[in-house]
Amino acid sequence: MNSKAVLVCDAVGKVYTEAGSALEVLKDVCLTITEGERISIMGTSGSGKSTLLNILGGLEAPTQGEVCVGGESLYSVSEEKRAQIRNRQLGFVYQFHHLLPEFDAVENVAMPLLLGKVAINEARTRAQEMLKAVGLSARLTHKPAQLSGGERQRVAIARALVTQPACVLMDEPTGNLDNHTANDVQDLMARLNQEFRTSFIIVTHDAELAHRMDRVLELREGGLHPLTKDTA
Numbered sequence: 001m002n003s004k005a006v007l008v009c010d011a012v013g014k015v016y017t018e019a020g021s022a023l024e025v026l027k028d029v030c031l032t033i034t035e036g037e038r039i040s041i042m043g044t045s046g047s048g049k050s051t052l053l054n055i056l057g058g059l060e061a062p063t064q065g066e067v068c069v070g071g072e073s074l075y076s077v078s079e080e081k082r083a084q085i086r087n088r089q090l091g092f093v094y095q096f097h098h099l100l101p102e103f104d105a106v107e108n109v110a111m112p113l114l115l116g117k118v119a120i121n122e123a124r125t126r127a128q129e130m131l132k133a134v135g136l137s138a139r140l141t142h143k144p145a146q147l148s149g150g151e152r153q154r155v156a157i158a159r160a161l162v163t164q165p166a167c168v169l170m171d172e173p174t175g176n177l178d179n180h181t182a183n184d185v186q187d188l189m190a191r192l193n194q195e196f197r198t199s200f201i202i203v204t205h206d207a208e209l210a211h212r213m214d215r216v217l218e219l220r221e222g223g224l225h226p227l228t229k230d231t232a
């Protein structure tokens, strides 16, 4: 088995200071994600899951520690360099898809490639291929408002994967979907993980989704703890 580390979170701490009082949300969090590994992070509301995901994704600086993606530090580099690393190495999927309403499915999926300076024709071809891979070949020119909730989420997944990132970060990716559609999206994620060896980090309250991952972690009192099916 290949155990190449794609994302390393090293001794990350986060303290929010507001009106003179300090809130320590993360304490010395360490986590290594290997190629193709899928992990889920659970935890009660306010335990710091979104904060951690934002730090892992290069969106919010930690108070202490460092995050490395593909061997590159996220927080000891300029903002411009960090944006490049994010665009090249990471993909993002949120509960609400954040698709651009004025653009069709192909244009939405091609967007991260265009931001990464890929030529427009190549970007469109790769976007079409990725939309086919998520089962949307008949919806290429539909705008978000013309798609169902599950289809929109599949467009968002295609957009996250089109750059072939090392790791995709997901915040409640099926939280806004009915059970049947959520299951389809889960199956799709499993298939894409097999096909592209992409690693996934998923923050979710959904125990069933969480336990489909290789590892389930709980964020509690600022730290990550392994969860087994029996303790969930």
Ligand SMILES: Nc1ncnc2c1ncn2[C@@H]1O[C@H](COP(=O)(O)OP(=O)(O)OP(=O)(O)O)[C@@H](O)[C@H]1O
Residues within 6 Å of the ligand: 016, 017, 018, 023, 025, 043, 044, 045, 046, 047, 048, 049, 050, 051, 052
């Ligand atoms: N920008 C901020 N400034 C001050 N406090 C913040 C900020 N962002 C988050 N917090 C606080 O940090 C704690 C963790 O918030 P976070 O959103 O990471 O939790 P969560 O586990 O994702 O919650 P939920 O499951 O409800 O989305 C909360 O107490 C929150 O109020």
